[in-house]
Amino acid sequence: MLYRVIDSQELPALVEAFMEDYEVIAPVESGASYAFEKVTSFDEIKLDYPTTITSCKKYVLPPRETLFKFDALNNEVTDFTVKVTPRVIFGAHACDINALNSLDMVFEDSRYRDPYYEARRGATLIIGISCTPTESCFCHLMEADEARTGYDLFLQDIGGRYLVSIGSVTAANVLESACNPREATDEDRIAFRQATRKRQESFNEEIPDVQEIAMLMDAFHSDPFWDELGSRCLACTACSSVCPTCFCFDIADTLGPDGKTGRRERIWDACTSPQFAMVTGGHNFRDSNRNRVRHRMYHKLNGFLATHDRMLCTGCGRCVRACKAHISPIEVLKFFEEKGA
Numbered sequence: 001m002l003y004r005v006i007d008s009q010e011l012p013a014l015v016e017a018f019m020e021d022y023e024v025i026a027p028v029e030s031g032a033s034y035a036f037e038k039v040t041s042f043d044e045i046k047l048d049y050p051t052t053i054t055s056c057k058k059y060v061l062p063p064r065e066t067l068f069k070f071d072a073l074n075n076e077v078t079d080f081t082v083k084v085t086p087r088v089i090f091g092a093h094a095c096d097i098n099a100l101n102s103l104d105m106v107f108e109d110s111r112y113r114d115p116y117y118e119a120r121r122g123a124t125l126i127i128g129i130s131c132t133p134t135e136s137c138f139c140h141l142m143e144a145d146e147a148r149t150g151y152d153l154f155l156q157d158i159g160g161r162y163l164v165s166i167g168s169v170t171a172a173n174v175l176e177s178a179c180n181p182r183e184a185t186d187e188d189r190i191a192f193r194q195a196t197r198k199r200q201e202s203f204n205e206e207i208p209d210v211q212e213i214a215m216l217m218d219a220f221h222s223d224p225f226w227d228e229l230g231s232r233c234l235a236c237t238a239c240s241s242v243c244p245t246c247f248c249f250d251i252a253d254t255l256g257p258d259g260k261t262g263r264r265e266r267i268w269d270a271c272t273s274p275q276f277a278m279v280t281g282g283h284n285f286r287d288s289n290r291n292r293v294r295h296r297m298y299h300k301l302n303g304f305l306a307t308h309d310r311m312l313c314t315g316c317g318r319c320v321r322a323c324k325a326h327i328s329p330i331e332v333l334k335f336f337e338e339k340g341a
Contacts (some may be wrong), residue, residue, distance in 0.1 A: 004181035017178035042177035055244030099244035136317030208337035230290030240270035
């Protein structure tokens with residue numbers, strides 16, 4: 001990995017350089033919170049944001065997208081094409097970069113490659129930035145607090161300057177043209193270690209570290225705990241709406257006003273939705289909130305790990321804040337901590 005150092009005042013020039021050839025998406029203020037949106041000026045960007053309401057997932061996996069158009073009367077299908085915009089996501093935290101890496105494993109699987117996802121992902125550069133954890137962040141427990149891959153540049157604030165980790169030639173060329181990157185000195189490396197230590201010490205110590213979480217998900221699969229958790233669930237699907245790694249979707253045919261033409265669309269879906277596991281004939285494979293909540297947690301903390309060797313949960317804490325019933329992986333971690341006491 002190649003490292004360089006730039007001064008903080010060079011960031012506007014870096015963003016402007018990207019804007020010459022790319023649409024720039026960055027964190028901006030959105031009411032009392034923050035969101036990833038298109039920006040036209042560096043002044044709109046808030047790089048010291050805690051966590052956005054939703055992640056940048058929507059720019060590679062839109063909530064709703066057309067797959068093809070059809071004419072039912074003439075039995076014709078037309079491929080739907082959309083211009084993929086070259087894009088830079090500027091200011092992604094490590095947890096969100098790791099979330100994109102997990103989505104890559106799903107949609108860029110060589111057995112089932114998804115051309116829609118690949119087109120958007122291939123046209124997107126990721127510029128990461130360091131952050132300070134909030135009270136609901138637990139990315140360090142999911143091994144997602146550091147981004148080792150999946151970015152083109154990663155900026156670590158080391159006080160008045162940034163240590164830049166370079167992940168692609170394309171981004172390196174933009175950095176070189178817009179800024180005056182220099183080699184890191186011993187002073188820079190010391191500042192980097194201090195910043196890393198400060199971030200590690202900022203995590204909420206009340207969130208327990210349960211090392212054997214995946215095994216415990218199997219061992220306590222039938223515990224009454226899931227009944228209690230399920231009884232609180234409102235089936236509102238807010239958790240999956242804000243989650244950076246939820247990738248389930250539904251396919252729907254939408255007819256036009258004439259009732260003869262329409263389009264087939266891919267739409268985000270959620271395993272906590274009562275209709276998610278319902279099949280033809282009316283049978284529902286997960287017909288209770290208990291089973292749906294347990295399934296969601298199991299997939300995040302066990303199932304994905306078994307197939308991809310990493311947790312699907314990145315510990316970003318969005319679901320913690322979104323759930324009005326206070327259901328989250330943190331509750332599961334606390335339950336297993338009590339079981340092991």
